[in-house]
Every structure is written in structure tokens, then in C-alpha cells.
Amino acid sequence: MSVLSKLFANSFQLPILEANCYETIHVWNPSCSGALIDVIPQGLKFCLKTYGLFYLISGLIKKGDPRKLDYVRLIKDIIRSSVFLTMNMLILLYSMCWFRNRLGFFTLPTVSFVATILASFLAILIENPKRRPMLALYLTNLASETLYRQLVNHGYLRFIKNGESIVFAAGLAMSTYFYQRYGEKAGELCKLMKFTHHLDNNAEVFDLRKMPRNARLWLNILRKNFVKHRICEHRHSCLSVALESGLRNFGYGLVASLALSLIKSVRTPSKVLKNIFNSEVLKMPAFFASMPMIYHGVECSLNRILGRKTNVTPIAAGAASGAAMILYPSTSIAMYALWKGFEMIYFKAADDGLAPKFKYGDILLYALSTGFVLGNVIIEPQAIRKGYLNFLRGLTDNKLDLFNRRLFTKFGFDSNLLYINYVPNLDLRYVTLNPAHYLPQIKPL
Ligand SMILES: [Zn+2]
Ligand SMILES: [Zn+2]
Structure with a gap:
């Protein structure tokens, strides 16, 4: 011994x-x-x-x-x-x-x-x-x-203030790159971003046929009465793609946030109202909404400034949208995005024979x-x-x-x-x- x-x-x-x-x-x-x-x-x-x-x-x-x-x-x-x-x-x-x-x-x-x-x-x-x-x-x-x-x-x-936004931005940039090259099949995060950032230019954010008459009217004004840059590939005006996707995400974020507050209140029912009417509830919807708004805002602006389509434009827009995390800091979401990005790089390298494939x-x-x-x-x-x-x-x-x-x-x-x-x-x-x-x-x- x-x-x-x-x-x-x-x-x-x-x-x-x-x-x-x-x-x-x-x-x-x-x-x-x-x-x-x-x-x-x-x-x-x-x-x-x-x-x-x-x-x-x-x-x-x-x-x-x-x-x-x-x-x-x-x-x-x-x-x-x-x-x-x-x-x-x-x-x-x-x-x-x-x-x-x-x-x-x-x-x-x-x-x-x-x-x-x-x-x-x-x-x-x-x-x-x-x-x-x-x-x-x-x-x-x-x-x-x-x-x-x-x-x-x-x-x-x-400790870097808003450090998670930088990590999140890196993950989103990698994912946008893969989405541009290989579509949503490139990985789970690409599929998720296609939805959260409204990356599919052929799809409509809102289906006008299912909208009430007044909303239809406003959306039509938004889509048709504003400019769409000649390089932009989205269907309607630049303003409409950013605002519509932001609005839709805000709605989903609000439902998710309220549901979470209700679950949190199960143990202390007396706090239901306090948990629901709380500015904290708006953080998650604001985060969801600002992601596509920043993405499309940056993409359309860069199209105007550069005057031509470049491969870097969407990646820069994807990275910029990571700034949305300032509104809802979450190390877990940021790390998830980063690891998903690395995972895509690894799988691509393994497919191309550049990295070993591990069975286990x-x-x-x-x-x-x-x-x-x-x-x-x-x-x-x-x-x-x-x-x-x-x-x-x-x-x-x-x-x-x-x-x-x-x-x-x-x-x-x-x-x-x-x-x-x-x-x-x-x-x-x-x-x-x-x-x-x-x-x-x-x-x-
Ligand atoms: Zn023992
Ligand atoms: Zn545009």
C-alpha cells in the first residue's frame, strides 16, 4: 500500500x-x-x-x-x-x-x-x-x-458579457452556410432555421386565404406597396418578409412562453397571474421575432449595398441574427447551435473521407x-x-x-x-x- x-x-x-x-x-x-x-x-x-x-x-x-x-x-x-x-x-x-x-x-x-x-x-x-x-x-x-x-x-x-450571443452567432453562421449549399437535409439545425428564419424563399409566411379580411388588406399593402430589391429572391417586398416572419415568430414565442409560465405555476397556483403578467414572458417571443427580422434586414441591406449576390451575404445575415440572444440569453441554446454546427462539419468531412467515421x-x-x-x-x-x-x-x-x-x-x-x-x-x-x-x-x- x-x-x-x-x-x-x-x-x-x-x-x-x-x-x-x-x-x-x-x-x-x-x-x-x-x-x-x-x-x-x-x-x-x-x-x-x-x-x-x-x-x-x-x-x-x-x-x-x-x-x-x-x-x-x-x-x-x-x-x-x-x-x-x-x-x-x-x-x-x-x-x-x-x-x-x-x-x-x-x-x-x-x-x-x-x-x-x-x-x-x-x-x-x-x-x-x-x-x-x-x-x-x-x-x-x-x-x-x-x-x-x-x-x-x-x-x-x-466572463464576456453577452458571450452566449457570440457562440449562438457562430452556430447560426455554420448552419446558414450548410443550408445554402445542401438545403435543409444538411442537419437538424438547418431544418429548424428554415422555419425560425424563414429561409425558404418560395414559401409564404402567412396564407392570405386563411386570414381575416382586415389582416389580408394590411398584408397586401405590406407586400405590394413597398420595394423589393432586384437581387432579392423572396416573394414580396423586403419589408414584408422581415415583418411577417417576425410577427409569426412572436406569436409562436408568446404561446410557448405562456405555456411555460403556466407549467411553472402548477406548484404555486396563487402566482399564476403574477407569472403571466410579467415582462419576463415577453423575452422569449422578442427573441424568436428578432431572429428572422435581423436576418432579412441584414440580407436585404447587403444586397442593396453590394449590388450583387454573394455567397457570404446569407452567412453574414445568419451570424448577425445571433444578436437576438441579447434579448433572451441562454447558454444551452447557444451551445446547442454551436455543437450542431460542428456536427454538420464533421458529418460532411466524414462523408468526403476527410475524417474517420466512428461507429460507436x-x-x-x-x-x-x-x-x-x-x-x-x-x-x-x-x-x-x-x-x-x-x-x-x-x-x-x-x-x-x-x-x-x-x-x-x-x-x-x-x-x-x-x-x-x-x-x-x-x-x-x-x-x-x-x-x-x-x-x-x-x-x-
Ligand atoms: Zn465504500
Ligand atoms: Zn429583400
């Missing part, structure tokens, strides 16, 4: 922590297997509830009628996904104990990234292969957000990104998105907050920042450390 610890300490320059796993990780139960069994019931209950609702709602959206749902398949899907998520948690806990018991001490990799990547890799093999790419994308998104926050926390990056790329991506996120949940939880931490709290019955993170600070991270006053309630019969080591005010080991 001591030879190994010397090897780690001297050769790899890794600090080691000789505390046992009870006083470090599973402070709720001194026995490793007992601690594992303790987390199963709540974990499974949480997963069944979450996935039950998820599969039911997505099934209903797909089929539109509850009688058309295949309930046997639904139950199989719910059980498979629940087992996957519960196992991700159990394998992680098990492997942390396994490494501690084999080595005789903890090191940074064995208490975090090696254990978390291994657990995520083994768990994703259980999940339905069809769901793996979606999970991989979601976790890659979350991992990049975590890394960004971590770099800011450690002072490597300055989604498994690898999930394992690495989930491993990275979970590793940080253990050693630097302040870098994780709050919503995701709360999700994990539900899964672990709040046990993720019980780790004795004060001991991890010796690995060089500010692991205890969120838990300054927390002291684990340990049974002294199973403790090897002097309690002074994990009490506040006193410098840890």
Missing part, C-alpha cells in the same frame, strides 16, 4: 487522500454495499417517474391520440431508460469504492474522472441505441457549458462528456448548471450534497464552496481521520 501511495505521490505528482470511503463519499452508511443499496429505491422511483412522464408526453405528441399508443413498448422503454440511469449512479458509486479499496487511498482521477467516465460508458450500453445520439448531444452541450464556467472560475477566461461515436461522446460533468459534480459542483444539479439531487435523494468535499480541496479545487458550513454526521466508530480534518475553520489535511 505504502509503495503504491509513494508511486502516486512522487512519480505522478498526484496528491493522495487516505481517508476511507465512508468518511469521504457515502457518509450515510459505513458499509460500501449498504450505501449502494440505500440509494436504489429513491433512484429507481425518480427514474420511473421522470421517464414515465417523458415517454408518455413524447408518445402523445407523436401519435396525437392516447388510444394509439403502444403501451407495452412504452413500459419497456421506461424500464430500460430507468435501469440505465440508476445503473449510471450505482456503477459510479461502486467504482469509487472499488478504487479506494484496491489502492488504499483516493486520488483525483479515481474519485472523479476515471470513475465517472467508466460508469457512464458501462451505463450507456444498457440504454436503447436509438436514444444514445440524443443523450450524447445533450451531455456534450452540458459539458461544454461546464468547461466554460470552469475556465471563468479559474480565471483563464474572462455516440457511446464515446456520452461516456466522455457525462464523465466530465459528473466528475465536476464531485469536485467542483459550482461549475454545473443549477437545473442539472437539482435533477441529480432528485435522482440521488439529495445524497450528492453529502460528500465530504472539504477533503477534496487538497486535490487543488475549491470543491467545498457550496458547502462551507456542512459537516457530515459520522459514526466515530468507523472513522479513521481526526474529526478536526473535516470541521469548518480548520485547514483540511
Whole structure:
């Protein structure tokens, strides 16, 4: 044991922590297997509830009628996904104990990234292969957000105001490029942009036949009485394409925003009115509306200034429309757009033989990104998105907050920042450390 610890300490320059796993990780139960069994019931209950609702709602959206749902398949899907998520948690806990018991001490990799990547890799093999790419994308998104926050926390990056708009603009620019060259089939984001930015020049924004008489009159004035530049390829006046698509998006955004406020008010019905009549509700519609307005505004203006069609014009317009995010800052949406852009570049390069094709790329991506996120949940939880931490709290019955993170600070991270006053309630019969080591005010080991 001591030879190994010397090897780690001297050769790899890794600090080691000789505390046992009870006083470090599973402070709720001194026995490793007992601690594992303790987390199963709540974990499974949480997963069944979450996935039950998820599969039911997505099934209903797909089929539109509850009688058309295949309930046997639904139950199989719910059980498979629940087992996957519960196992991700159990394998992680098990492997942390396994490494501690084999080595005789903890090191940074064995208490975090090696254990978390291994657990995520083994768990994703259980999940339905069809769901793996979606999970991989979601976790890659979350991992990049975590890394960004971590770099800011450690002072490597300055927090850039409206930084997410720049990231969003980069994603939209890449997507516009692919849309121009390969159409909506180039990727999911192209399909989405075709709708949000009204990229299809042959389509009408509003169908006049379905409009009330007054609206028809106004729209006709807007379409016919204003100028359309000779290079522009949209159907009616330049003003109409920008205003109509903005107006339509505002409507959809408002419905989505109100629906979200109603869902938020389910737990506190007394706040319904306060949640609905709130200027916050208008942020999402304003964001949706300004995207196509900026896009068409910039495209038509550049057509006028340059006097000819260029390949760069739509890409510049796409990038400029990223500025809409100033109205509704969202790191998740920005990162989604960026990763979707990179994904399109990768798929195109792989198709052209310029990049290797990975058959199991989604498994690898999930394992690495989930491993990275979970590793940080253990050693630097302040870098994780709050919503995701709360999700994990539900899964672990709040046990993720019980780790004795004060001991991890010796690995060089500010692991205890969120838990300054927390002291684990340990049974002294199973403790090897002097309690002074994990009490506040006193410098840890
Ligand atoms: Zn243990
Ligand atoms: Zn125009």
C-alpha cells in the first residue's frame, strides 16, 4: 500500500487522500454495499417517474391520440431508460469504492474522472441505441457549458458579457452556410432555421386565404406597396418578409412562453397571474421575432449595398441574427447551435473521407462528456448548471450534497464552496481521520 501511495505521490505528482470511503463519499452508511443499496429505491422511483412522464408526453405528441399508443413498448422503454440511469449512479458509486479499496487511498482521477467516465460508458450500453445520439448531444452541450464556467472560475477566461450571443452567432453562421449549399437535409439545425428564419424563399409566411379580411388588406399593402430589391429572391417586398416572419415568430414565442409560465405555476397556483403578467414572458417571443427580422434586414441591406449576390451575404445575415440572444440569453441554446454546427462539419468531412467515421461515436461522446460533468459534480459542483444539479439531487435523494468535499480541496479545487458550513454526521466508530480534518475553520489535511 505504502509503495503504491509513494508511486502516486512522487512519480505522478498526484496528491493522495487516505481517508476511507465512508468518511469521504457515502457518509450515510459505513458499509460500501449498504450505501449502494440505500440509494436504489429513491433512484429507481425518480427514474420511473421522470421517464414515465417523458415517454408518455413524447408518445402523445407523436401519435396525437392516447388510444394509439403502444403501451407495452412504452413500459419497456421506461424500464430500460430507468435501469440505465440508476445503473449510471450505482456503477459510479461502486467504482469509487472499488478504487479506494484496491489502492488504499483516493486520488483525483479515481474519485472523479476515471470513475465517472467508466460508469457512464458501462451505463450507456444498457440504454436503447436509438436514444444514445440524443443523450450524447445533450451531455456534450452540458459539458461544454461546464468547461466554460470552469475556465471563468479559474480565471483563464474572462466572463464576456453577452458571450452566449457570440457562440449562438457562430452556430447560426455554420448552419446558414450548410443550408445554402445542401438545403435543409444538411442537419437538424438547418431544418429548424428554415422555419425560425424563414429561409425558404418560395414559401409564404402567412396564407392570405386563411386570414381575416382586415389582416389580408394590411398584408397586401405590406407586400405590394413597398420595394423589393432586384437581387432579392423572396416573394414580396423586403419589408414584408422581415415583418411577417417576425410577427409569426412572436406569436409562436408568446404561446410557448405562456405555456411555460403556466407549467411553472402548477406548484404555486396563487402566482399564476403574477407569472403571466410579467415582462419576463415577453423575452422569449422578442427573441424568436428578432431572429428572422435581423436576418432579412441584414440580407436585404447587403444586397442593396453590394449590388450583387454573394455567397457570404446569407452567412453574414445568419451570424448577425445571433444578436437576438441579447434579448433572451441562454447558454444551452447557444451551445446547442454551436455543437450542431460542428456536427454538420464533421458529418460532411466524414462523408468526403476527410475524417474517420466512428461507429460507436455516440457511446464515446456520452461516456466522455457525462464523465466530465459528473466528475465536476464531485469536485467542483459550482461549475454545473443549477437545473442539472437539482435533477441529480432528485435522482440521488439529495445524497450528492453529502460528500465530504472539504477533503477534496487538497486535490487543488475549491470543491467545498457550496458547502462551507456542512459537516457530515459520522459514526466515530468507523472513522479513521481526526474529526478536526473535516470541521469548518480548520485547514483540511
Ligand atoms: Zn465504500
Ligand atoms: Zn429583400
